[in-house]
Amino acid sequence: MEETHNTATAATPTISGELMSSDFQFSYQNSLPKPDVQILTSNGLRIPAHTGILASVSPVLENIIDRPHKHHSSEKIIPILGVPCDAVSLFIQFLYSSRCSEEELEKYGIHLLALSHVYLVPQLKHMCSKAVGQRLTVENVVDVLQLARLCDSPDLYVKCMKMLSDNFKAVEKTEGWKFMQENDPFLELEILRFIDEAESRKKRTRRHREEQRLFMELSEAMECLEHICTEGCTTVGPCDLGPSNKRRGPCNKFSTCEGLQLLIKHFTMCKNRVNGKCSRCKRMGQLLRLHSSICDQTDSCRVPLCRQFKLKMQRERRGDETLWSLLVKKVASARVMSSLSLPKRKREEPRETIHDHGIRNFRK
Numbered sequence: 001m002e003e004t005h006n007t008a009t010a011a012t013p014t015i016s017g018e019l020m021s022s023d024f025q026f027s028y029q030n031s032l033p034k035p036d037v038q039i040l041t042s043n044g045l046r047i048p049a050h051t052g053i054l055a056s057v058s059p060v061l062e063n064i065i066d067r068p069h070k071h072h073s074s075e076k077i078i079p080i081l082g083v084p085c086d087a088v089s090l091f092i093q094f095l096y097s098s099r100c101s102e103e104e105l106e107k108y109g110i111h112l113l114a115l116s117h118v119y120l121v122p123q124l125k126h127m128c129s130k131a132v133g134q135r136l137t138v139e140n141v142v143d144v145l146q147l148a149r150l151c152d153s154p155d156l157y158v159k160c161m162k163m164l165s166d167n168f169k170a171v172e173k174t175e176g177w178k179f180m181q182e183n184d185p186f187l188e189l190e191i192l193r194f195i196d197e198a199e200s201r202k203k204r205t206r207r208h209r210e211e212q213r214l215f216m217e218l219s220e221a222m223e224c225l226e227h228i229c230t231e232g233c234t235t236v237g238p239c240d241l242g243p244s245n246k247r248r249g250p251c252n253k254f255s256t257c258e259g260l261q262l263l264i265k266h267f268t269m270c271k272n273r274v275n276g277k278c279s280r281c282k283r284m285g286q287l288l289r290l291h292s293s294i295c296d297q298t299d300s301c302r303v304p305l306c307r308q309f310k311l312k313m314q315r316e317r318r319g320d321e322t323l324w325s326l327l328v329k330k331v332a333s334a335r336v337m338s339s340l341s342l343p344k345r346k347r348e349e350p351r352e353t354i355h356d357h358g359i360r361n362f363r364k
Helices: 002-011 022-031 051-057 059-066 085-097 102-118 122-134 141-150 154-166 175-183 185-230 254-269 279-294 306-315 321-340
Strands: 037-040 046-049 077-079
Touching: 046 051, 046 085, 051 059, 051 085, 059 077, 085 102, 102 122, 102 141, 122 141, 122 154, 141 154, 141 175, 141 185, 154 185, 175 185, 185 254, 185 279, 185 321, 254 279, 279 306, 279 321
Parallel strands: 037 077
Antiparallel strands: 037 046
16 A cells, blocks of 8 residues: 555656746756755645745745644645646746746636735735736626635725626626625625715716816806906997907807806896896896905906995805805816916916996996
């Protein structure tokens, strides 16, 4: 019986050229002392190695090597089971060379990720996480997610979650998802929570963008209002402009300016403005009030009712004062950001001054 065992052991293959690169074999055979430990794989393959190298790269292997053995024997054997022998061979090769090709990562990345986690080899773990993440598919994403959780790989975990969130309908139809539903309901709940939070973030982002777009539009409307009241634009402007300035060409923000001019024309002629029944006049009043809240040159401002609105706001205390103050700050901030995007020369151009603030100053 003993003879049979020894014969089988002698016939057991060791590491060969099919499993390791020629460069590694050359340095392995010519630069290192005689191996003093063997790595045993699932199919019986024995890979000769050196305890000093294994211990210097992996603290787990160092503990295994230093652990006292129950059976005193001159032969040291470390079993690494549960993964293909080629993956174990590549793992040992990496411990020696710190190298692993893209082809090897593509073929054995998942197994190497598990080995690098178990034996605490962070450099290989990072390489495997990146390689596996680049090869995610709808079919394997659930399995890779489970592995990422077990191997504590946050980057790979997030990448899997994002793919699940973006392709949830397709992933639901895979065998991996169905198996996970039956065997790991907590992971299913975790995924559904992530998807729900991702949707909430998208909604918040969209809402924020819409708010910023509104503030920028209001800021542009404030600029156009000052521009119309100071210089005039096409058919609307101050009544005291000289004959040569009676008609001006469209400005560079005419899409906004034109709508504002139409609103001003309506505001000056509307009979329902005084009794507050006209919604367009209310809108114009809100724009004038907003301008007054932002304006810091009340005494020289040419926009109608600027000073009157300021005095009125100082006298009154409104219930919506907090919301209005917030709106003013947001529009003022958008205005600053807009002005910073202009060329320096244009920002430094002095404003003209005028001292008449009435609605009658508009010309049509």
